[in-house]
Each structure stands twice: as C-alpha cells, then as structure tokens.
Amino acid sequence: MGRDGYVPLFETKRAKGRIIYRFFSASIFVGIVLIWVYRASHIPSSRDDGRLGWIGMLGAELWFGLYWVLTQSQRWNRIYRYTFKDRLSQRYENELPGVDIFVCTADPIIEPPMVVINTVLSVMAYEYPSEKLSVYLSDDGGSDLTFYALLEASRFSKHWIPYCKKYKAEPRSPAAYFVSDPDQCDANHAKHLASIKKLYEDMERRIETAMKLGRISEEVKLEHKGFSQWDSYSSRRDHDTILQLLIDGRDPNSKDIKGCTLPTLVYLAREKRPQHHHNFKAGAMNALIRVSSEISNGPIILNVDCDMYSNNSDSIRDALCFFMDDEKGHEVAFVQFPQNFHNITKNDLYGSLLRVIGEVEFPGLDGHGGPFYIGTGCFHRRDTLCGRKFSSKARIEWKHKNDRKTAKIVDDLEESLKGLASCTYEKNTQWGNEMGLKYGCPVEDVITGLSIQCQGWKSVYFNPPRMGFLGIAATTLDQSLVQHKRWSEGDLQILLSKYSPAWYGLGRIHPGLLLGYLTYCLWAPNCLATLYYAIIPSLYLLRGMPLFPQVSCPWFLPFVYVVAVKYIYSFGEFLWSGGTALGWWNEQRIWLYKRTSSYLFAFVDTILRLLGFSDTGFIISAKVSEQEVSQRYEQEMMEFGSSSPMVTILSSLAMLNLFCFVGLVKKVVMTQVGIRVYETMALQILLCGVLVAINLPLYNAIFLRKDNGKMPSSVTFKSVSFALFACTCFTYLY
Ligand SMILES: O=c1ccn([C@@H]2O[C@H](COP(=O)(O)OP(=O)(O)O[C@H]3O[C@H](CO)[C@@H](O)[C@H](O)[C@H]3O)[C@@H](O)[C@H]2O)c(=O)[nH]1
C-alpha cells in the first residue's frame, strides 16, 4: 500500500535488457553509417557504367537506414502492464461504471450474421453486472437478416448468459466455446451443455435457413414488430434510420431464465441516402455514440469489429483497472488490446498476427505515452472520444457517472432517437472533426487515437496472457494485400493530413511516440526503396556488374555486419514473440510482398488522390471463404488464384529474379568464371538467391500446382513476358 492509502490497480514493468539493446542498436547504426560513407565515397565517375544504378543504391540505403532509426523508437523503452482485478472489486464493486459496447457490421454476405451474433453474445456475457452493460450493433448493411439474427441472439442470450456465469465458461462466443471442447464436466453440467448446444444449433439452423432464402419469411416477420421498419426500405444505400431496442435493461420484464437482469441490446442501422457520404465505420461509430448517449450513456465505450469476439470475460475489469486507478487513471483516454485471431495457422502464412508489433513494438509505444487506437478491442472514455481535452485536475467521479437517463416508453424513445442517426444530423456540427471519430481517412482509428493523444491524453496497451479478443484473419494472399493497402494508404494520408504527427504532433506527443507514428505513416513510401533493391541489383548481376564491395575489401564488413546482425536479431525477436522459424521465413516473404504491391498501390493512390484523381474507399475484409480455400489455408498453401494487378507485380518480380539467377548460373557453368564472380559479387548473388528462395511458393504456384489456388495463367503469361522484356532490355540495350 502506498501513501495516503493509495492502492494501485495496475503495475507497469520495464522490459529487461534495455541497456544492452541500446548498445547493440548503436553498433548497427555505426554499420549503417559506414555503408552510407562507402556508397557516397565510391560513386562511379560519370564515364563508368553503373553510375545511375549506384546512386539509386545510395538512395535506397539512405532510406532503409533512416527508416531503421525510426523503428528503434519502438524498441527503446518497452513496458508491460499487469492489472489487479481483485483490488478493483474490493474498492469499486458497487461503483463500477456503465459500459457501452459497440459492434460494427456492414454486409451480411461478407460478414455473416452468425459471426456477428457470436461476437454480440460474447460481449453480452462479460463477467460484469448486466444492468451496467449495453450492447449496440451498428449495421451499415441495413439488413433484416442481420436484424433477425440479432433477435434470435437476444432470445438465446437468456439461456447463454446464466450458463456462462454459472460454469465460468470461456470463451463466451458460443461457436468458439462449443468447438473448444469444454473441459470435462460433471454429469449435471454435461446435461446442461448438451441442452444449450441444442438450443444454439436450432437457432443456427433457423438463421441459416433465412440466409439461404435470402430474405425474411412472412411467418418470421410476425414474430417482431421491428421488421415493419423495412417496409419503407429501398436498398442498403437508401433507407431510413432503423432503431430497435431488442432488450431494454431497465424493463423489469427483460430477465434471463434465472430471473437476472439482461444487458440492454440495441440494433441500429443509421439512415443512408445515396447523395450523402456515410464515412464508413467512423460514421457508424459516431451515430452509435449519439444514440447510446440517450439510452445508456455509459462513460466507458468498448469498440469491436463484428468478427472480434471476446475471448476473456474479464477484459472489462482489466480495462477498468487502468481507468479507475486513483493516481494515473485520470490520464488514460483509451486501453487498447492487441488484435489476435482465432484462425491463424501454426506458421502464420500471411503474417496476419503482426506478432512482433503486438509483443514488442506496441509495448515500445506504450513506453512513450501509449499505443495507437487500432479500431477493435479498445476501451475508450466516452468524453475523450467526444473531444474533451485533457486537464490534470479533472478527475472522474465514477459514482455520478452512473445515472441513466430517465426511462421512456420504448417506442417513443426509439422514434425520438432516430434523428440522431440521420444523414443530416452532423451538418454544421463538429462531428467527424473535433468530435467523435475523424472522417476522411481509411484508418479512422489511428488518426482518432493520434488526435486524442495530441490533446494530452495517454493510452495503455494491455496484452494479457489469456487473449482479450479474437477475430478472423485473411485467408488469401489477395485479401491480405488489399487490407494492407487500405492501412498503409490511410497511414500515409495521416502524414499528409492536418493531424500529421510530423507537424501537428510535434511538441504535443512524446518524440518517441512521434517517431513510432512515423514508422507506420511511412509504410507506403517504403515501396520505392524495396522495389529498387529487389530489381536493380539482380539485373546488374545478370550483366556481371558489381554493386557491392568485394569480399576481400574492408567495406564488405559493415554490409555483412548490418545484414547478419539485423536478421539474426529479427529472427530471435520473432521466436521470442512466440513464433516459429518457418513463421519468420513466411513473415519475410509477406514483408516483401506487402512492400512491393500493397504499399506501391497505396503510394500511387495517395498521390492520385492528392491530385484529385481518386477517392478513398473502404474494401471490407472477407470473413468467410469457400471450403476449398480454407482447406488450403489450413495446409498453409499460399492462395494466389486471383489475377489482381498486385499479384501480377509480385509474380513479375519473382520471375525477374529467377531469370537473373538462372542467367548467372548459366554463365558460371559455361564460362568457368565461378570463383571470380563469387569474389566480386557475393552480396549481389546472396540477395538475388534469397529473393528466389523466398519466392519458392510462388514458382510452385506457377509451374507445379494444379489446384484452384495456383497462379492464373494470365498472370503467369504477363509476368513472364514482363520479366523477359526487362532482362533483355537491360542486358542488350542499356
Ligand atoms: O462502411 C463500413 C465499413 C466497415 N465497417 C466495419 O468496420 C469494421 C472493420 O472492417 P474490416 O473490413 O474488418 O477491416 P479490418 O482491416 O479488418 O479492420 C481494421 O482496420 C480498420 C481501418 O482500416 C478499422 O476500422 C478496424 O476497426 C480494424 O480492425 C468491420 O466490423 C466492418 O463491419 C462499417 O461499420 N461500415
């Protein structure tokens, strides 16, 4: 116990070995500087061949080096958080604040209602007083199928919540719970389990039947008056606000089968009109903030994507340990949990888990004032989300925060609140700007978090041993690349926006955090240096022209040191973060693929947007895939199968490197220059060789595979032609 009886509700520990790390990092930096010196002092004179290529290498290495410096900010001061939930209960059990949970969905086909309601049920069943819990589903798809599923879920919750609380079930998404093979239980429990499973399966069957039919049958429509709101509905882009309080927690009649209060459950499809921009998820969240403020007005808001179910029924209490801490709680604006996924395979083929970000880099950001807001698995204080500035004096009185708005008749309430979710409500207001989530950026989350931090608030990264939330990761290469394009494009837009960390953040956030933001904002421009490094040295190799120092030259050492040590460290870091060796190798591949395709497209699109040629969109990530595709995913076979321009670029690069490598081997075999080539171009051979090795799955997909995930022949044709063309031009014409 500290002074004045202060008992901290959480503890922060610094990572061990920071000093050693800093020395190590400095030694790499010396290596990088030596590389720069070598490049700058050995530029071929203008008469020599290769001057341009050399200067390009200098540019690329300057970029890589400076970017590496940025990434150090995230390793400089890592911290880890631990909570004391028992102390929270002892002190505050009767004053726990209301928590409003926002779940966003946008399309019943891409995001199946069964996925959505599993998430909803998991958050309704938190280990938290139900009367203080309200769950809001925002449906940008405006789908009566999703509404129907939610109606079914509201009935099922009456059985599910008491079941979870009685048996301390984990996780509380029914689908995940049933496949998790619930621990051996006594006969009574087993009986109960079987009966609840049957209820769930019956519900699932009814929902699937409606999904197959593609509409709600007349019979079902009679079950709830809410369906009548679809009478005036013309399409998902053109409809009135639809608002339904499916469970009103204040209603004495809404009880579960044990007679306990149920959490409030609300369905909202905000108004949509074709002539109004709806601002994607940010618009949905802002509508939810307003509507919920008139229903439950919980001072804490949890936001999850519709596929991110709660995997840990204590997460609310964990988050409250930060918000309610007497000494530090008043500084905390949001508590971010990592994004984890339940469908990651052992070696994480597409690097979806972003393992090192979650285990190393975010704790590093936390050491500088807090992680970014990443859109899901994040607890916010309502007032900061609504734009309140930080003041060191203002403390929250949680007790007074618990007053709920006076009860109104549900029908009247629904009608009176619809205006809050209308298309015109935000006109001439600060919503989307000073209030709520920010508009105009495909990563509304990151830019919103940044602006909150710029107002003086801190955030907290919390990564408990039992993961807080689990979602669905991309299962095809194309999906993963498209998602990263959206992210990197959004991050680059932040750099160019009013809230740019580079100027707006300067002086407002910790310099380390600023560098951390820059690392992400500069994802997209990475494409240039990476493309250069993946193409030019290989082409020079084909022509027999060295771009790196010879093995016997002292300048060879800094290159070897930086490359070897950097990669050995990265390998160690990946294993330490819980990955496998093959997982690391996969990560290197996806690193290359993202940088040469997603980032390139994001970069080009951002420039086009600046010039006024394109508009930002939001391609929703798929949450279901065909059985065949998921089988290949389970077997960790890369899914090419789509002839998108991104895949074409990857395949062209892979072919180009293959041709260069084969050309080299041919030369060595036919002319017996082997040893000499090795002596003069060892690093270039290594680079090209690694590029070929990392692309093995791609060659396999072109030349050997027969399944539908193989490379489409049109892509093969285009990429082979391109690579041949590039190699020929470079060898004979340049
Ligand atoms: O017009 C829209 C578009 C999307 N969404 C919802 O936004 C969420 C995220 O969309 P998803 O396609 O799954 O994108 P991800 O890339 O997986 O999402 C990450 O990145 C997004 C920003 O690009 C954030 O909004 C997310 O919270 C974050 O998890 C989903 O629940 C969607 O239903 C809407 O509500 N309305």
Ligand SMILES: [Mn+2]
């Ligand atoms: Mn998602």
